[in-house]
Amino acid sequence: MKKINYITIVLLSLFIFSCTELDEIPVTDISPEGYFKDVATVEAAVLGTYGYIASEGYWGRKYTLTIMLRADMTDIGERGTPARRQQINDFGVDATNGMITAIWPRSYEIISAANYAIAGAESLTDADADQTALMQLTAEARLVRAFIYFNLVRMFGDIPYIDYAISDPASVADISKTSEDQVYEGIIADLEFATENLPVTPPDNSRSRPSKGTAYTILADVYLTLGNFQEAYNHAKWVIDNEAELDYDLESDYQDLFDATKQDATKEHIFSFDFLGSQSGSGSTNDDLTGALTGVRGADVQGWSVAVPSLDVYNTWDDRDYRKKVAFADSTLINGVLQPYTVYSTVKRPHIAKYFEKPGNSNGEARYSDHNYAAYRYGEVLLTAAEALNEVSGPTDEALGYVNRIRERARNWAGTTVDFPADVQTGISKDEFRNLVLEERRLELSFEFKRWYDIQRRDLGEEAFTGTNSLEPHSNFDSSRDYLLPIPQDELDRNPNLLPQNSGY
Template identity: 30%
Template sequence: MKRYTLILIAGLLIASCDSLIDVQPQSDISTETFFRTPAQIDQAILGAYGYLQTLYSGTDWNGAFVMLEMRSDNTTYQFNVDNRGALHAEQIDEFREQSENVVLQFFWQTSYQGIYQTNVILDRIESVNYGNNTALKDQHIGEAKFLRAFNYFNLVRLFGGVPLKLHEIKTPSEVYAEGRASVDEVYAQILSDVQDAVQKLPWTYPAEQAGRATKGAALMLLAEVHMTRQNFSEARAALEQIVSAGIYELLPDYAEVFNPASKNHPESIFEIQYSNNYEGEEADWIFQFAPFNSGCALMQGPCQGSRQYAWNIPTRDIIEAYEPGDLRKDVSIGWYEDPSNVQYDVAIGDSIPYVKKFAWPFNALNRTNENWPVYRYAETLLLLAEALNEEGRTAEAEPYLNAVRARAGLAPLTGLSQEEFRQAVWHEQRVELAFENKRWFQLLRTGRALDVMRAHGEQMRQISERMARENAYQIEPYRLLYPIPLREVILNNLEQNPGY
């Protein structure tokens, strides 16, 4: 897929610096001169994808992994007594965040920026002349609706009911939210958008456009929505369409799934595109995830003068979750060994674990080349196995689970009861998709977040005198939703989530 070109429309967001959707104009383009050709619509679509880049990578310590992975029992952070500037990310890990937390504000604001971009596209596209190329028009509508649904799906799971903005903002009065839509209303809109995207998107694109949302990506989003809503038969139907299409397959080598030299491979259904060929388009995962005291020891490229942030440090719990002989463990988790590490509470002996699956060679300081996987075929198979089991069809589910286990070098599981299979497939999802921003959502949709995280919190307080002293991980039911960012509560008069 070519470089994301951010096309933001100026002149529409009068007073937007105080609004729900705080988009700063990037050019002198206006709606009066833009959105006249399919090529311009395409540029705007690429801009909408660009917000996913921003959302997932963040700026040093507010990427999506903080709210989606560090929130769970999979990862934590290495406490740095000499750098206390990222306290808000630490608070999310320890369930101590409040509504003024800037990580929450960043996620909310960036998501709504992406939503706003798609709203403008969808409102303007009917006036654009596509000639006889209805397939391209359908593709553009499908991409915009997929991206809008994806952003709203993230928001509703993290915050509950949220403002439902579906049209272009043309006047200052339209900037402000009209309250929060209910959870059911948000899900109804998500389903409407994603179902239309399924109908309109193609299965594949030419190689130079790889990375755009496809019918497979829309079906995965549809299936995940149904799984979250406990609509297992509808989820199964969507997942079976992906399998029967015959387009996707498991790569033989788990490590190759994450190799930037193999981007958009046959296992990939949707991944967020990054490139170190363009300024501002690069990833930097190893710099964010390496222990802060590791220097250049873990780097596979230029690192002199670089800084490591030590986020997303694997917990003892995820390390112990891998079965003996699981080939995925050494691909996913690496170790920084140094005698001085014993002073850090995340160390095991003299070694600190780090997320290794996103650590690959690079050729420029702070600029790496890994995409971020959102949907892959392994997840399709595991969700299909789960859905079938929930329908009472456990024997039919076994081959899908065991296909993923076989690649990991593990023996097949057979003859399990429904409950035994349920636990097995949840475990398999955890280790197969570890550190890919899936765990917190999985805990929420399966109803296990409170029990799992309370047990995890107890373990963390036993490991860390600092966390015990600070009484971290005091997890009450209301904390299964994040607080609405304080800025939005004040400026848009939004009702705050209970407990905050």
């Protein structure tokens, strides 16, 4: 599968709307009126959206670290890290927190870039333009827009919903919030358009660009979040039924999913963000800090020990599970000698290995990695189908079979077949199977920016943070407040129409 160098692509040559600045920000010195001339210029605009996603301001640190710390699988390690991160983790965040004041404008920059790409495609109506290609590019941009809005609405609830290109920033200076229900309507409409107009396989079969299967996969997740289990199952089942044509499969060795040198060839990725090793671009593009943030301070590859699981996360995970071995760095090289976590210099806990140990071409901190980060992979689709089908029909053989495919792969211990985890057997109750699937998601998708949304959509916060078996206790967790983050205060100061603030802030 071809890697795409988004850094070298001319980014969207137009004015980018940001709710933070409400100014015209020229990305290049080419006027937007003269930019869209053919399919190639529309494609360049679409690809520019991925440059914004694969950046420090979004997938490289701000968004992903926020979602990771918010959940119960990753705690703050080094307490000398900036307070904004600790506040996110400890449910002490306020509306001035630097993480959310960065995520909000970057999200709307991505959305604005997608909106302009859509407008550009729609402007090319002459007979010489390849309308099929333009329709596919429009579908791609609409999928990106839906993906970002899906993340925004889960983080903030009611938000401004803008689905058109902004030519006059002053026209939205006093925009009001849109209800969650209406935002979801827009998300679903965009994704349904994408299911109808995206190709079965993306260009060059690159998983960094979406296909019809990507749209069905995200729709399944949207419906799962909304509790529409029948539609969640229907969309996940479509992907499963068409896995051969879509070229999807489980990676035989779980470790290979997190080896940057092997990710370009994986069939398990459905939608990923491709960072290019040891390269950086303007505006923090291609700056991937996850390996550094999760890596071991004082190790030969110098991490920062910021996002580190609690000991309970490690100790409660069965040692017989190969996924535990892959997920954790419970030993690492220090001065050329393999040392256990008990002698790590600052945080004596096992660290996250998924992004730190095999970053490919990167710097000495595992930063600027060569990772392809899977926003969605096929293993998640199987678990979505299992969870949704259980809610519709109970723990059928089909539902059990999806989990057992995941467990069968987990029994491949680096080429050696083991007997753990065992298949799920018939006779399990609906409630028991629901809990089992959620636990399977917690382990299978550990540290992959999924767990917080599972806690949120299943209302598991009290159990996860204040229950007797809490892996990361936070007695101040408040379900009436903490499932959403506050709207950034600087946005409210500029535009009071965004009031009221989210409850509890």
